[in-house]
Amino acid sequence: xxxxxxxxxxxxxxxxxxxxxxxxxxxxxxxxxxxxxxxxxxxxxxxxxxxxxxxxxxxxxxxxxxxxxxxxxxxxxxxxxxxxxxxxxxxxxxxxxxxxxxxxxxxxxxxxxxxxxxxxxxxxxxxxxxxxxxxxxxxxxxxxxxxxxxxxxxxxxxxxxxxxxxxxxxxxxxxxxxxxxxxxxxxxxxxxxxxxxxxxxxxxxxxxxxxxxxxxxxxxxxxxxxxxxxxxxxxxxxxxxxxxxxxxxxxxxxxxxxxxxxxxxxxxxxxxxxxxxxxxxxxxxxxxxxxxxxxxxxxxxxxxxxxxxxxxxxxxxxxxxxxxxx
Numbered sequence: 299x300x301x302x303x304x305x306x307x308x309x310x311x312x313x314x315x316x317x318x319x320x321x322x323x324x325x326x327x328x329x330x331x332x333x334x335x336x337x338x339x340x341x342x343x344x345x346x347x348x349x350x351x352x353x354x355x356x357x358x359x360x361x362x363x364x365x366x367x368x369x370x371x372x373x374x375x376x377x378x379x380x381x382x383x384x385x386x387x388x389x390x391x392x393x394x395x396x397x398x399x400x401x402x403x404x405x406x407x408x409x410x411x412x413x414x415x416x417x418x419x420x421x422x423x424x425x426x427x428x429x430x431x432x433x434x435x436x437x438x439x440x441x442x443x444x445x446x447x448x449x450x451x452x453x454x455x456x457x458x459x460x461x462x463x464x465x466x467x468x469x470x471x472x473x474x475x476x477x478x479x480x481x482x483x484x485x486x487x488x489x490x491x492x493x494x495x496x497x498x499x500x501x502x503x504x505x506x507x508x509x510x511x512x513x514x515x516x517x518x519x520x521x522x523x524x525x526x527x528x529x530x531x532x533x534x535x536x537x538x539x540x541x542x543x544x545x546x547x548x549x550x551x552x553x554x555x556x557x558x559x560x561x562x563x564x565x566x567x568x569x570x571x572x573x574x575x576x577x578x579x580x581x582x583x584x585x586x587x588x589x590x591x592x593x594x595x596x597x598x599x600x601x602x603x604x605x606x607x608x609x610x611x612x613x614x615x616x617x618x619x620x621x622x623x624x
Contacts, residue, residue: 310401310402310403310424310425310427311399311400311401311427312399312400313397313398313399313400314397314398314400314453315396315397315398316393316396316397316398316455320398320453320455320465320466321393321396323465324389324392324393324455324465325393326611326613327389327463328386328389328390328393331382331383331385331386331389332386334378334382335379335382335383335386337542338375338378338379338382339379340538341375341378341535342372342375342376342379344534388457388458388461389455389457389463391457392455392456392457393455395456397456398453398454398455398456398465399429399453399454399455399456399462400451400452400453401422401424401427401429401451401452401453401454402424402449402450402451402452403424403425403427403449403450404424404425404447404448404449404450405422405423405424405444405445405446405447405448405449405450406423406424406425406426406446406447407421407422407423407444407446408420408421408422408423408442408444408562409421409423409442410433410439410442410564411439412439418432418433418439418566419431419432419433419461420432420433420439420442420564422452424450424452429452429454429462430460430461430462431454431461431462431463431464432461432462432463432464433564434564434579434586434588439564439565439566440565440566440567440576441565442562442563442564442565443562443563443564443597443598444561444562444563444598445469445472445561445562445598445599448469448470448471448472448561449469449470449471450467450468450469450470451466451467451468451470452464452466452467453465453466453467466584467561467581467584468584469561472558472559472561473558473559474558474583475556475557475558475559475582475583475584475585476556476557476558477554477555477556477557478554478555478557479552479553479554479555479612480552480553480554480555481551481552481553482550482551482552482553482607484548486553487547487548487550487607490547490607490616490618491543491544491547491548501536505533505536546609546615546616547607547615547616549609549610549615550607550608550609550615550616551609551610552607552608552609552610552612553605553606553607553608553618554605554606554608554612554614555603555604555605556582556583556585556587556603556604556605557582557601557602557603557604557623558582558583558601558602559582559599559600559601560580560581560582560596560597560598560599560600560601560602561581561582561598561599562579562580562581562586562598563578563579563580563581563596563597563598564578564579564580564586565577565578565579566578566579575591576591576594577589577590577591578590578591578593578594578596580593580596580602580604582602582604585604585614587604587606587617587620588617589617589620590617593617593620595622596620596622600622601622601623601624602620602621602622602623603619603620603621603623604617604619604620605617605618605619605620605621606618
């Protein structure tokens with residue numbers, strides 16, 4: 299990246315080499331994108347096997363059903379895989395350059411936007427300079443709250459001419475967040491695995507119930523068998539996601555609690571007609587936390603404590619508690 303050419307603001311934007319902490323964070327991003335790529339690849343490959351089995355071993359009716367399932371789901375999985383691949387490539391390129399952009403000044407605005415295809419971003423305006431960064435979650439952002447005219451220092455990893463990813467963000471007048479790390483036992487983790495399992499079981503029962511109704515109303519055996527194959531696919535994916543989630547929780551060996559002041563609030567909505575689909579994100583210190591649909595009552599400048607399960611590298615896996623501190 300070249301130095302900013304506007305002399306009026308030249309002292310506000312500067313390039314610096316990545317620190318060891320920055321490189322560690324970027325390598326964590328790369329690791330996450332690699333896992334995401336493999337996950338979507340593992341979702342896509344069974345579809346090919348599903349269609350191949352139908353082609354070589356089953357009748358034309360059943361094979362056409364298998365092919366219809368594979369054709370309808372494959373584009374989504376391929377798109378998710380390619381998206382993760384492109385993001386990983388951009389981050390690897392930026393890491394090789396080893397440069398970050400540091401902006402210091404007053405925060406004048408924080409806006410949200412969306413690019414095709416469904417790539418959300420945030421626009422920080424600092425002393426009339428706009429910095430575009432990736433937004434959390436991937437959902438369309440409806441509303442965001444920020445500390446207007448707050449003095450901050452924003453460090454980003456330049457991924458392209460206009461796109462960046464936040465490395466660190468520091469508000470000068472806000473006390474630094476504090477972090478406490480504790481070890482966790484299998485007993486501490488078990489309730490959180492059970493919660494997920496109950497949700498998975500509920501969805502499984504709904505699918506099985508629908509499956510049974512459809513089979514009961516279908517007179518032809520070959521059509522019933524084709525429908526059975528179609529219904530098996532979501533069951534396999536549901537079981538796989540449940541197992542992956544529980545495995546990640548099992549690998550967690552510590553609980554990390556971050557206490558600090560909320561400096562940003564991001565609200566995403568999946569469905570405009572249902573209030574339950576509102577997803578809240580909160581920035582505390584340098585971290586952005588997913589408040590989901592449950593933790594929706596916090597405001598800017600509230601002092602809160604987010605507690606989450608983390609693996610041995612300190613990577614956040616699941617938020618288990620959020621408390622407002624008066």
